[in-house]
Amino acid sequence: MPRLGKKKAVVAIKHSILTAVWHMLANNVAYHDLGGDYFTRLDPEHAMRRLTRQANALGFTIRFDPIEAG
Structure with missing residues (x-):
């Protein structure tokens, strides 16, 4: 995101x-x-896409492997 x-x-x-205060009142x-x-918990797929774009912009590739429950 640009500055x-x-x-x-x-x-x-x-x-x-102001928005938070308005909702509270x-x-x-x-x-x-x-x-x-x-926001990561709300939409984890979007977070993964964002991380992938950021890594690609830096010249890296990433792979997501699920963690086995245990």
Whole structure:
């Protein structure tokens, strides 16, 4: 993702905070952190595609092998 600049980043953070506060007040719920891996857990296939694109951009190829449950 291209860098958009400090001012746009600050506005994006403010928008995220304002959206979270609005949902908390509108729904009368307490804040709970979704976690740093929320989007990875939400759509793991998208995360794998993103990782593959990033590795390819750096000149690497990657292979995903499932971990055996045990």
